Amino acid sequence: MKLSTRYQAKGIFRVARGTLKEFAGKISSNSMLGVKGKFDRLAGKVQWKIGKAQGVFGL
Numbered sequence: 001m002k003l004s005t006r007y008q009a010k011g012i013f014r015v016a017r018g019t020l021k022e023f024a025g026k027i028s029s030n031s032m033l034g035v036k037g038k039f040d041r042l043a044g045k046v047q048w049k050i051g052k053a054q055g056v057f058g059l
Contacts, residue, residue: 003054003059004051004053004054004059005055006051007047007048007051007054008052008055009051010044010051011044011045011047011049011051012044013044014041014043014044015040015045015048017037018036018037018039018042018043018044019037020037021033021036021037021040022034022037022041023037024037
């Protein structure tokens with residue numbers, strides 16, 4: 001598997017995990033879990049974008 005594809009897959013997984021953490025934080029009124037979810041979601045988007053950029057350059 002190409003490095004760019006691996007980065008994109010990990011980024012998508014991290015976005016999904018962050019969304020679930022945010023939702024769980026809202027349900028349980030745990031604000032710290034919600035913050036961690038937002039961070040995971042943002043980091044996943046960045047990781048996904050890095051994978052897309054690597055794909056453009058052929059890595």
